[in-house]
Amino acid sequence: MNNSEVLIDKAIHGLSKKIRLLDCEDLLISDYNKRYLKEYKDNLDFFMPLYKTLLKKVIQNLQKPISESSFVDYGGGCGILTFLAVELGFKRVIYNDIYEVSTEDVKVISSAIGLKVDDFITGDIEQFINTIKSNNIKIDHICSFDVLEHIYNLEDWFKKIKEIQRPFSLCFMTSANSSNPYINYKLKKIHRQAEFMGSKRKKGWKERDSNLPFLKIREKIISENFKNINTEKINLLAKNTRGLFGEDILQEVAYQLKTSDFRSIEKHPTNTCDPLTGNWAEHIIDLKPLKNSIKDINTTVKFTNSFYSYSNNKILNFPKKIINFGMQVLGKENLFLSPSYTLEIQFKDK
Incomplete structure (x- = not known):
């Protein structure tokens, strides 16, 4: 030693x-x-x-x-x-x-x-x-x-x-x-949980973190800031802005609406972050x-x-x-x- x-x-x-x-x-x-x-x-x-x-x-x-x-x-x-x-x-x-x-x-x-x-x-x-x-x-x-x-x-x-x-x-x-296949599998499960299901608040919860599904939070952010688009387009834009938070979501939505260039920003199939803080859910x-x-x-x-x-x-x-x-x-x-x-x-x- x-x-x-x-x-x-x-x-x-x-x-x-x-x-x-x-x-x-x-x-x-x-x-x-x-x-x-x-x-x-x-x-x-x-x-x-x-x-x-x-x-x-x-x-x-x-x-x-x-x-x-x-x-x-x-x-x-x-x-x-x-x-x-x-x-x-x-x-x-x-x-x-x-x-x-x-x-x-x-x-x-x-x-x-x-x-x-x-x-x-x-x-x-x-x-x-x-x-x-x-x-x-x-x-x-x-x-x-x-x-x-x-x-x-x-x-x-x-x-x-x-x-x-x-x-x-x-x-x-x-x-x-x-890079470890087993860990990679577990990380993707965490992503899907955060994106589509959210988390149950319990004693010791970090108040800074969101517990609602990240996808639903982005839908809410978009619907509150862009009044004249329909539900179908809100859902599409919410999916496309996975991996963004705050002002970055609004800027990307404005760009996609202006250019009609509707595509997902995050290339990884499951990576996602908290739309209110930018905190990634175990970023791959x-x-x-x-x-x-x-x-x-x-x-x-x-x-x-x-x-x-x-x-x-x-x-x-x-x-x-x-x-x-x-x-x-x-x-x-x-x-x-x-x-x-x-x-x-x-x-x-x-």
Whole structure:
């Protein structure tokens, strides 16, 4: 075991101990983050190996020692990755999330477990970059867990992130690995559920998310903004604007009505996003064009796989060992068998 693994194991052990001592129901936080925090607490043996894999990649991509580096948890949710970064001893740890409720909740959790987070930034990529620039914050690494598949416009996001002072690195891990046939099947089921059936609201529901079928929401948006078109055309335009949200829906509808060029915007057969927020339902991302849109002479990009973690269940561990061996043979950039993948980027000095 190398030194970085020792440090990560120590951080995981320290945070796990603190989380186990938490009474989630007593915390003055939203039901949404109580639900997520309890899920982590009840399944630490499942989640922590995933974070270990991610953090090993983070450390490999750092250009400076951890004690001299700043760390951003982008789209941090209930803050687990943020707290691991604090436990690891990063010089400066920055938490970000688009959802203000989560930002305020993580402040409470931070105080409860006694781990100080240096900065909190609420907002999307524009607010994040503006805050970084206006406060002259030097970023060394940006990290996330299950966020990449929810970003509305990835090409635009990566154009904006390049505005940050270089050099810095990025590791985004996601379990939405459509290169794995079984995961691809499950992702498409999630898409169809969100698009045509919606979701039942329950305790711990994220108030920012829509629970009605996305198709029905787009139909409502179109009918309210374009009064002189019939129901048949509204239905057609709602289908054609799958994968768009907000003003983009209205602009595309206006264009199709003006040109009579009625065609579906989203080429993938099931991908869909929340029409009110732009949050994708587990976006199946075409990785090759994304890679080509990011990389340049000063930017290296790769997608790497992850091994299955083991448990006390010897029966389940046996096939995992076989699959993990297969991934070793195929190489770290082969995603076919992987439970997840990580987008790793080095933004070098120009």
